[in-house]
Amino acid sequence: MIEARNLTKRFGNTTALNDLSFTVPARETFCxxxxxxxxxxxxxxxxxxxxxxxxxxxLVCGKDVAEEPEAAxxxxxxxxxxxxxYPELTGFENLKFFASLGGTDVSESDLISGLEAAGLQQDxxxxxxxxxxxxxxxxxxxxxxxxxxxxxxxxxxxxxxLDPKAANDFCELLRNMNARDVAILMVTHDxxxxxxxxxxxxxxxxxxxxxxxxxxxxxASELEEIYLAHMHDAAGKAA
Amino acid sequence: MIARQIAGKDLQLVFRNRRVMAVFVAVVLVMLGxxxxxxxxxxxxxxxxxxxxxxxxxxxxxxGARNPHSAAHFSRYAFKPLPALASFDPGTVxxxxxxxxxxxxxxxxxxxxxxxSAGASSTFESLSPAWVLQALVPLLIALALFPSYxxxxxxxxxxxxxxxxxxAGAVFAGxxxxxxxxxxxxxxxxxxxxxxxxxxxxxxxxxxxPLLRTLCLVAVYGLYLLSFCLVAIGVSALSPHRRxxxxxxxxFWFVFVVLVPRLAGDLAxxxxxxxxxxxxxxxxxxxxxxxWDSEELRESAxxxxxxEYGVATVEDLPIDYAAYELQFSEEYADPLYxxxxxxxxxxxxxxxxxxxxxxxxxxxxxxxxxxxxxxxTDRAHHLAFTEEAELHRQEIIKQMNDDxxxxxxxxxxxxxxxxxxxxxxxDFHGSLPPLSRFAGRYLWDVIALLAWLGAAFLFARTAVARxxxxxxxx
Numbered sequence: 001m002i003e004a005r006n007l008t009k010r011f012g013n014t015t016a017l018n019d020l021s022f023t024v025p026a027r028e029t030f031c032x033x034x035x036x037x038x039x040x041x042x043x044x045x046x047x048x049x050x051x052x053x054x055x056x057x058x059l060v061c062g063k064d065v066a067e068e069p070e071a072a073x074x075x076x077x078x079x080x081x082x083x084x085x086y087p088e089l090t091g092f093e094n095l096k097f098f099a100s101l102g103g104t105d106v107s108e109s110d111l112i113s114g115l116e117a118a119g120l121q122q123d124x125x126x127x128x129x130x131x132x133x134x135x136x137x138x139x140x141x142x143x144x145x146x147x148x149x150x151x152x153x154x155x156x157x158x159x160x161x162l163d164p165k166a167a168n169d170f171c172e173l174l175r176n177m178n179a180r181d182v183a184i185l186m187v188t189h190d191x192x193x194x195x196x197x198x199x200x201x202x203x204x205x206x207x208x209x210x211x212x213x214x215x216x217x218x219x220a221s222e223l224e225e226i227y228l229a230h231m232h233d234a235a236g237k238a239a
Numbered sequence: 240m241i242a243r244q245i246a247g248k249d250l251q252l253v254f255r256n257r258r259v260m261a262v263f264v265a266v267v268l269v270m271l272g273x274x275x276x277x278x279x280x281x282x283x284x285x286x287x288x289x290x291x292x293x294x295x296x297x298x299x300x301x302x303g304a305r306n307p308h309s310a311a312h313f314s315r316y317a318f319k320p321l322p323a324l325a326s327f328d329p330g331t332v333x334x335x336x337x338x339x340x341x342x343x344x345x346x347x348x349x350x351x352x353x354x355x356s357a358g359a360s361s362t363f364e365s366l367s368p369a370w371v372l373q374a375l376v377p378l379l380i381a382l383a384l385f386p387s388y389x390x391x392x393x394x395x396x397x398x399x400x401x402x403x404x405x406x407a408g409a410v411f412a413g414x415x416x417x418x419x420x421x422x423x424x425x426x427x428x429x430x431x432x433x434x435x436x437x438x439x440x441x442x443x444x445x446x447x448x449p450l451l452r453t454l455c456l457v458a459v460y461g462l463y464l465l466s467f468c469l470v471a472i473g474v475s476a477l478s479p480h481r482r483x484x485x486x487x488x489x490x491f492w493f494v495f496v497v498l499v500p501r502l503a504g505d506l507a508x509x510x511x512x513x514x515x516x517x518x519x520x521x522x523x524x525x526x527x528x529x530x531w532d533s534e535e536l537r538e539s540a541x542x543x544x545x546x547e548y549g550v551a552t553v554e555d556l557p558i559d560y561a562a563y564e565l566q567f568s569e570e571y572a573d574p575l576y577x578x579x580x581x582x583x584x585x586x587x588x589x590x591x592x593x594x595x596x597x598x599x600x601x602x603x604x605x606x607x608x609x610x611x612x613x614x615x616t617d618r619a620h621h622l623a624f625t626e627e628a629e630l631h632r633q634e635i636i637k638q639m640n641d642d643x644x645x646x647x648x649x650x651x652x653x654x655x656x657x658x659x660x661x662x663x664x665x666d667f668h669g670s671l672p673p674l675s676r677f678a679g680r681y682l683w684d685v686i687a688l689l690a691w692l693g694a695a696f697l698f699a700r701t702a703v704a705r706x707x708x709x710x711x712x713x
Contacts, residue, residue, distance in 0.1 A: 048402050073404030080402075084395030086248065088255045100244045101403050148403070 001025050002047065002152055002183050006056035009042050009207075016042045017207045019056070026151070029174060029184040031194035031215075033227055034204035040187035043204075044156050047185065048078055060152050074102065077145030081157040083137040087130035091120060091140045094129055099147035106147050117176070118143035119169055135166030142173050145182075153177055155186040159193050171197040195223050203230050241405055245413025249387065250420055259383050263425070266371065266379050270429050273366045277326035278436040284325075284337065288318045291338070296666055304655040307639035308565055311343035315635070317628035317667035319349070322446040322615040323437045327456070328369035330616025339625060341632035341667070343639075344527045344568065346576035348519075349625055368433045369610045372460050373603055376425055377467040377496055381488035383421055384471035387414050388706055389484035397706070411472075411703040418468035422461070430457055447673040452613045455674075459613065462692050463606040469695035473702035499601035507593035511586055519583065526575045530568035540567040561651050562644035569636055580625075587618055598687040605687040612681050615671050619680055623672045631667045638664060 002024040009017040017039045024030040032040045045051040046058045049069030058065045060072040085094045095115060099106045115125055118139040124132070129140070138158055145153055153174075159167045174184060174197050188194050194201055194215075201213045201223065210230055213223065253259055295316050302310060317339040325332050336349025391397035400410060434453065446452070471488055478484035530536050541553055544563050553560050591608075598605035611617035639656075647654035 050401070070404050070406060073402065076402075076404070078399070078402040080395070080398070082395060084399040086252060086396055087394060088252050089248070093251070097244060097248045098399075098403060101241055101400075101405055 001059075001061055002030070002185050003059040003062075004043070004046075004056070005059065007043070007046060007053055007058055008055035009039070009046060009051060010054040015207050017046070020207075020209055021056075022202060022209060022212070024183045024185055026181045026183050027178045028199045029178055029186060029197055031198035031201045032185070032187040032204050033189070033191060033194055033201055034187075035231060037206075038204040039207040040204055041156055042207075044078075044154050044185070044187060047072075047152075047154055048076065049073060075150060076152045076154060077141075077148050077150035078154045079138065079141040079145065079156070079158050081160050082134065083141035085129035085132065085137055085140060088128060090126045090128055091115065091132065091136070091143075092125045094140055095143050095147060098144045102148050111143075111147060114143040114146040115140070117146055118173060133166075135162050135169070138162070138166075138170055139173070142170075142177070145177065146180075151182060153182050153184045155184065155188075157188055158186065159188065159190055167193060191223050191227055192220050195220055203227060205230050241409045242412035242416050245400075245405075245410060246416035246420060249414060249417035252386075252390075253383050253417075253421065256383075259379075262379055262382055266375050266425075267428055269366075269375060270368060270371045270432060273368045273371050274326070274432045274436040277329065277367045278439055280329070281321055281323065281326035284321050284332070288321065288337070291316065292318050292666065299664070300658075300661050302661065303658050306652055306654055307643045307656045307660070308343065308562070308652065310656070310661070311636050311639045314340065314342040315664070315667070317341055317624075317631055317669065319621070319624045320669040320671055322620075322671050323449070324446060324452060324456075324614035325616050326436055327367065327433050328610045328614035328616055329367055330611030330614055331618050331621050332616050335618065335621045339628040339632075341628060341635065343565070343636050344572065345523065346573075346580070346629055346632065347523075349621070349628075368429065368436070369607075369614070372429065372464070373606055373610070374496055376429075376464055377603075378489075378492050379425065380418075380421070380464060380467045381471050381485075381492050384418060384468060385475055385478075385484040385488050386481050387417075387472050388476040388703070389478040389481045390475075392478075392706070393480050407704055407706070411700065414472050414703075415468075415699075418472060419465070422464055422468060426457070426461065426464070446615055446671045448675075452615070452674055456610065456613045459606060459609045459688065462688055463602055466602055466688075466692045466695040469692070469699040473695070473699035476699070476702040476706035495601045496603045499597070500603050500607065503594055503597040503601065503604055506597070507590040510593050511589040514583060514586060519579070522579050523576070526572050526579065529575065530571045536571065537564070540564050543567070558644045559647035559649075559651060559654070562640045562642075562647060566637060566640040566644065569633065569640070573633060576629075584622060591618065595683050595687075598684055599690060602688055602691040605684040605691070608684045609681055609688065612677060612684075613674070619677050620672065623676075624669055627669055628667060631665075635664050 004020045004022050007017055007020040008015070020039075020043065022030065032038075032043060034040050042051065046053055047060065047065060049065045049072060052066055061075050063072045063075070065072040085091070086097070089097065092111065092115065095111050096106075096108075099111060099114075112125070116122070120136060120139040120143065124136060129137070132140070141158075155174075159170055162170060171193060174186075177184060186194070186198065195218070196215075198215050201215055202209050203211045203213070203226070211226065213226060215223075218226070295318075299315055302313065305313075319337045319339075321332065337351045339349050340347045388397065391400065397410075401407065437453075470491060474487045474491065475484045478487060530540075540563070541560075544556055544558075544560060544567075545551065545553065548556050548558070550556055556563070594604055595608065598608065608617065612619065642656055642660060643654055646656075
């Protein structure tokens with residue numbers, strides 16, 4: 001479970017996040033939508049323990065990230081916009097290395113199963129990662145999360161730049177992760193993919209959570225209207 | 240556990256880097272060449288020393304009946320004993336002189352410098368295993384470790400790594416462990432090659448404390464190279480890209496390994512200039528003649544002889560007075576020679592103190608001094624040889640003067656010793672001093688090396704903590 005309790009982050013006089021509170025239970029995907037600078041990546045960084053909160057707390061499976069960062073991160077998998085892999089290692093070797101950091105022994109067959117479950121083609125397992133496309137890297141990122149048996153998945157623009165087929169495959173992978181009791185927090189600009197994969201969608205504006213929408217209750221065009229209304233409101237206020 | 244995983248992955252990346260592996264193979268080959276050249280050169284020096292000693296002995300013993308003072312002028316050579324470790328680090332062997340001519344009336348400096356007979360090649364420093372470890376291996380370390388953090392940052396894997404729950408401290412421990420393993424991989428073949436070469440070096444002289452000296456050499460080079468590993472990790476941690484890390488480390492290597500030691504040598508010479516060689520030769524010549532040119536001194540010799548034997552005139556002496564006077568002149572000149580050499584050695588000591596002080600700026604200076612000291616080839620060991628040779632000279636000249644004094648009767652300079660007497664004049668074999676004799680001499684260099692290691696560790700630790708913070712807020 002992912003939980004934000006009155007989470008606030010200030011950088012000097014600028015408030016990046018203000019009094020953010022939400023909960024993402026297991027088997028649910030919560031998507032944050034918002035313009036650049038809305039505080040989406042700051043939220044991810046707070047849950048990764050990369051930044052300390054100014055007030056409030058970020059909890060992963062009940063563990064306060066600021067107080068127990070290593071324990072919280074041990075339960076968390078993180079997939080950025082561009083999954084970073086060691087280019088000179090193969091996909092399998094990358095997976096083996098990152099899986100080994102969890103401190104638990106993962107058998108080679110489990111690793112292979114993880115790559116298969118993530119949808120990476122078998123002939124790519126032992127190719128060096130320098131030859132991988134972005135979609136293949138994202139799949140290895142998912143395989144790492146599977147091998148780690150993460151209970152929480154944090155995604156920062158994971159489908160940006162993926163072709164439609166790869167993005168569709170990735171959405172399917174996220175649904176499979178949900179089926180494994182994983183709670184997912186994804187930040188994205190992509191309203192349509194967010195609606196496709198998310199259960200609830202939170203709209204962030206200038207560091208505040210202005211609305212939460214249930215994905216099943218709105219059509220794609222309605223979601224766009226809601227989102228743009230908030231953005232225009234922001235633009236109007238700014239003007 | 241995590242550190243081991245990170246270290247294993249880092250080494251895997253190093254081994255897959257063809258450029259690093261090519262340089263590694265090249266360094267091992269250069270080392271192999273250096274080991275073979277060093278071993279052969281030391282063994283060849285020792286063979287030449289053996290054959291020169293034999294030739295010197297043969298000529299000495301074959302001189303037939305002869306006046307002992309004439310023989311004392313003809314005299315003998317003291318050949319410097321070379322330690323087997325000279326094949327690892329020749330130190331001052333090339334230019335400090337390999338033999339001292341031990342003659343009457345004159346204390347000669349060591350001659351037969353290898354550098355003088357090496358022709359055009361003397362311009363270049365000898366290729367030795369010590370030089371490879373001091374100069375080339377730090378470059379190999381820089382080449383292997385520059386991507387340590389900078390590569391991870393450029394590829395985005397550092398943030399990925401920190402995002403898995405691994406602490407910045409664990410990443411540093413992993414990087415350090417990888418560096419230590421790499422160091423071990425570099426040092427093991429090099430140490431094994433060096434030990435084999437030293438064992439195979441055929442020298443007659445017994446070097447005291449060979450195991451202690453070898454272990455100290457391994458420790459000194461281990462600490463020296465470890466400080467380079469830490470600097471490489473630190474620089475890599477602060478560099479945004481591989482290229483900037485590589486450039487910074489190459490500049491560091493050039494300045495601290497190549498430039499500073501050269502400038503330090505020039506600075507030491509500028510601060511304490513070498514005395515003029517002609518002036519020294521003149522001083523030595525004047526000392527040799529001082530007694531004979533002074534009627535006052537000669538009179539005091541006569542007076543002492545008469546007092547010693549309780550006679551009123553020189554003619555009443557029961558000994559050959561000419562030989563007595565010769566020995567008197569030797570004993571008069573010995574402390575004067577000692578003073579000139581003490582002053583000359585004082586100049587060298589002042590130059591060495593400058594170098595030793597500057598070793599706080601460059602660890603290469605500290606390690607070079609320690610290495611030659613431990614190998615038994617530095618100036619201190621050379622001075623021990625010249626002092627021992629001088630004592631031997633004084634002893635054999637006295638032996639010959641005594642022979643003439645006691646056995647010449649009225650014959651004086653016409654007296655000829657029995658050819659069997661030459662066998663009583665001992666050959667100079669020389670001995671190598673134990674390490675404990677010079678232990679205090681290298682204290683500052685040890686402190687400088689440890690200070691470098693400590694500073695490198697703090698630098699790396701701070702740089703790595705900063706790198707972790709930088710990644711988190713990206």
